[in-house]
Amino acid sequence: MTDAPSENLKRTPLDSLHRELxxxxxxxxxYDMPVQYEGIxxxxxxxxxxxxxxxxxxxxxxxxxxxxxxxxxxxxxxxDVVELPRGRIxxxxxxxxxxGILDDLMxxxxxxxxxxxxxxxxxxxxxxxxxxxxxxxLKMEILADRALLALQGPEAAKVMARLAPASAAMPFMSITDxxxxxxxxxxxxxxxxxxxxxxxxxxxxxxxxxxxxxxxxPEVKPIGLGARDSxxxxxxxxxxxxxxxxxxxPIEASLLWTISKRRRAQGGFPGAAVIQKQxxxxxxxxxxxxxxxxxxxxxxxxxxxxxxxxxxGEITSGGxxxxxxxxxxxxxxxxxxxxxxxxxxxxxxxxxxxARVVKLPFTEHRYFKG
Amino acid sequence: xxxxxxxxxxEWVRVEGDIGTVGITDHAQQxxxxxxxxxxxxxxxKVAKGDEAAVxxxxxxxxxxxxxxxxxxxxxxxxxxxDPAKVNADAMGGGWFFKIRIADPKELDGLLDEAAYRELxxxxx
Numbered sequence: 001m002t003d004a005p006s007e008n009l010k011r012t013p014l015d016s017l018h019r020e021l022x023x024x025x026x027x028x029x030x031y032d033m034p035v036q037y038e039g040i041x042x043x044x045x046x047x048x049x050x051x052x053x054x055x056x057x058x059x060x061x062x063x064x065x066x067x068x069x070x071x072x073x074x075x076x077x078x079x080d081v082v083e084l085p086r087g088r089i090x091x092x093x094x095x096x097x098x099x100g101i102l103d104d105l106m107x108x109x110x111x112x113x114x115x116x117x118x119x120x121x122x123x124x125x126x127x128x129x130x131x132x133x134x135x136x137x138l139k140m141e142i143l144a145d146r147a148l149l150a151l152q153g154p155e156a157a158k159v160m161a162r163l164a165p166a167s168a169a170m171p172f173m174s175i176t177d178x179x180x181x182x183x184x185x186x187x188x189x190x191x192x193x194x195x196x197x198x199x200x201x202x203x204x205x206x207x208x209x210x211x212x213x214x215x216x217x218p219e220v221k222p223i224g225l226g227a228r229d230s231x232x233x234x235x236x237x238x239x240x241x242x243x244x245x246x247x248x249x250p251i252e253a254s255l256l257w258t259i260s261k262r263r264r265a266q267g268g269f270p271g272a273a274v275i276q277k278q279x280x281x282x283x284x285x286x287x288x289x290x291x292x293x294x295x296x297x298x299x300x301x302x303x304x305x306x307x308x309x310x311x312x313g314e315i316t317s318g319g320x321x322x323x324x325x326x327x328x329x330x331x332x333x334x335x336x337x338x339x340x341x342x343x344x345x346x347x348x349x350x351x352x353x354x355a356r357v358v359k360l361p362f363t364e365h366r367y368f369k370g
Numbered sequence: 371x372x373x374x375x376x377x378x379x380x381e382w383v384r385v386e387g388d389i390g391t392v393g394i395t396d397h398a399q400q401x402x403x404x405x406x407x408x409x410x411x412x413x414x415x416k417v418a419k420g421d422e423a424a425v426x427x428x429x430x431x432x433x434x435x436x437x438x439x440x441x442x443x444x445x446x447x448x449x450x451x452x453d454p455a456k457v458n459a460d461a462m463g464g465g466w467f468f469k470i471r472i473a474d475p476k477e478l479d480g481l482l483d484e485a486a487y488r489e490l491x492x493x494x495x
Contacts, residue, residue: 040429041404320406
């Protein structure tokens with residue numbers, strides 16, 4: 001066992017609060033971030049049972065302005081932006097010419113602009129990509145002076161209703177401006193845990209005050225990146241750089257649902273030809289849920305074989321699911337082995353452990369349905 | 371009287387006669403967090419000092435546990451199979467991993483005593 005080396009890391013506006021709360025800080029995507037406070041297991045279960053507060057300020061936020069910003073942005077993503085209603089958000093991804101995924105992101109339509117949230121590790125490249133491809137068609141404002149907090153869990157709505165009554169009416173995947181205890185914020189009803197919840201964009205200068213206000217509610221505890229990862233894995237959601245990257249297409253990643261009928265037909269995004277061909281003819285491998293049958297977790301890069309021992313794929317995210325009470329994983333397998341129920345083996349420390357393909361998610365999504 | 375020695379990699383070995391009981395330190399379990407699975411060696415397995423002898427899995431990651439001394443594994447703590455959290459609760463006692471018949475007691479001389487280990491663990495925070 002070794003200790004992580006110290007690096008020259010960026011800090012979020014909540015850095016001193018994390019330390020005050022006893023967060024164990026680790027390097028993540030160039031930032032010093034809390035991996036846990038009281039413990040991943042407790043934090044994970046608290047989020048599933050009550051409400052957890054996550055600092056996701058390391059992620060990139062930007063506004064896109066321009067009369068045809070939506071049509072322009074559609075040239076970079078397979079998601080439907082033109083027909084995205086005002087006040088709604090959508091999950092999509094930047095693709096490359098081979099149909100590979102450069103990053104996944106959330107795009108929202110405000111009254112007079114689009115709002116964008118991208119991954120921390122990709123944000124500089126994403127913003128450069130937008131600038132390079134769309135300069136002249138839209139104006140981008142990178143929001144480096146805003147923090148992003150996520151409040152997730154079955155009691156998140158109760159907490160928000162107390163502090164910001166207007167939030168109670170927000171449908172799933174919507175965006176609005178609200179005031180939380182007098183602090184002007186922009187909130188989306190969305191998240192990354194499979195639970196109902198909100199992501200709240202707030203000026204960096206008010207971020208700590210907002211976080212303290214939320215943490216003062218009896219339902220809320222601070223949650224680190226460790227539980228964020230186990231929660232999203234149980235929810236069957238992709239982690240960029242692990243489950244999706246430049247070598248995986250949205251179709252291989254089982255993200256066809258993010259591409260509307262119109263865009264499947266029209267194309268007009270990088271890699272459209274590849275992706276349309278995959279939609280029509282199928283893919284040779286697919287991202288699936290994989291449930292190890294024993295107690296040993298299978299981590300990323302574990303080789304997946306068929307029952308006879310022939311390699312058929314690889315785990316991309318794997319670990320222990322505290323709500324499931326056992327190991328859970330996802331990864332890519334040859335399409336012939338992608339049907340739920342298919343028996344597989346996982347090669348963990350040179351031993352073949354039995355597993356099977358299962359439908360994702362591992363824990364039922366509990367998004368707000370209205 | 372039993373002597374407890376430590377490695378720089380955060381294992382401990384309690385020596386009684388030619389038998390060493392091996393586990394990970396309280397500092398190590400704190401660093402790892404909640405343990406969810408422990409892969410123990412087979413009884414009868416022969417290991418050299420520094421060999422990977424067990425693996426501990428936390429929610430987040432797997433970490434190797436190295437043999438502090440060489441010898442033959444003579445017993446494992448089967449209770450950890452059902453309850454790996456025993457290591458979190460009592461790393462230096464009920465959370466022991468395996469017992470080893472020590473092949474060469476001289477190998478113990480290279481290990482840390484408690485004071486030296488405490489200094490190391492304190493510094494690595």
